[in-house]
Amino acid sequence: MDVNSGRELTIAARLAGSLEEEIVAGQLSPGQQLDERQIAERFGVSRTPVREALRQLASAGLVEMRPRRKAVVRRLDKQRMVQMFEVLASLESLAAECAARRMSAALLAALAEIHDDIGRCIAEGRPEDYDALNYQFHRIIYDGAGNGYLSEQVDLLRQHLSPYRRWLLQKMNRMRQSHEEHGRILAALKDGDEARAADEMRRHVRDDDRFLDFLMAQDSGDG
Amino acid sequence: MDVNSGRELTIAARLAGSLEEEIVAGQLSPGQQLDERQIAERFGVSRTPVREALRQLASAGLVEMRPRRKAVVRRLDKQRMVQMFEVLASLESLAAECAARRMSAALLAALAEIHDDIGRCIAEGRPEDYDALNYQFHRIIYDGAGNGYLSEQVDLLRQHLSPYRRWLLQKMNRMRQSHEEHGRILAALKDGDEARAADEMRRHVRDDDRFLDFLMAQDSGDG
DNA sequence: GATGATTTGTACGTATGTATA
């Protein structure tokens, strides 16, 4: 959870982490303005570390900063979101491909276990646990890919998309279908079939994309 | 060159751009320490915007900042570099795949022209122009992919790798082979063959990767 | 459109932590 509490980081770094969490969790919603002074007061610090944290988040793509304007939580339009899902699908697909080649037996077992957990979570009607378990499923595949850089990038991208993904999953119950897809990915990994693993994963993530497309066509899109 | 001179950006933003250019161009080499005060003096500003610029670059992955230490230009170890090339190959492959589907005839013509330019550049022995032309070749494919986010991400990744790529190309003459590979990519795009375009592109970028691997095994690796 | 209030951008001083003799 609070990754920063242990080590003695700078205030700016802690702020960046906290703000990032709030954005990802949806407490700070896209389009919202971020007042430096207000944030500084809220955290009981001066504006200097706040500014540095904001600039860091801006560089990470979570907020937008224009020269003399308030920073705002970045608002993704439909097109960009679809584009990001397209890239996410490609990266996850790469991860699955690498994992099929390099994944350890232990990790594979852990993956199977998470898959079962998700199955139980759905059967017993506890959708609130789904998000975390789903993340773990994918996370294990990143780890199994043995590519730390890929891991970081995919993680970042998922974080950026998470506010919207959450909204997506809230509105429609895609969990059942998603779980079946997980099953196919798992099977491909067990077989060590790189191409099939990559393909199933790409399809899996792209289904989320199509859903999003469908949903945003219903809600009148943003500005 | 100085993209920022036109608009009225903040000093911090200008600094971030300038420092990024210097890092990418190799004027600031990996591992080098960045002294806030020294940079501030060099650009004739105070340390505040320098700090913000450094934090931005840190978030972008170009420099490393640890709490009370000097910021240093990020030094990529061999393993990480290989991992980054692996991701780059995947993203470029995705771009080629999308481009095969969506690329306009005009862009395709431009691509063919650049390809010929590169051919001339090699034939006439002007290797100094190669880098820029090579970048243009790839750049046109990103544009043709019609995915702005992908474009940005690939661009960023190439920038991060460019110091090492430059060193790579200086040491060995891979241009001729690279040009042949470009030819195959171009042909696949003309045929509108998504799978082949993606595959050729992945192979093309991975060849750079293997080269790097080979080279770094010769020079005694860094610490 | 002009003016005042608010907010961002930059400079600088002090405190705290790091490296070194």
Added chain:
DNA sequence: ATATACATACGTACAAATCAT
């Protein structure tokens, strides 16, 4: 190991620009 030198981290002050009236 202690102390000295030094660089960073943060806070505060002021200037410049934006927004609202």
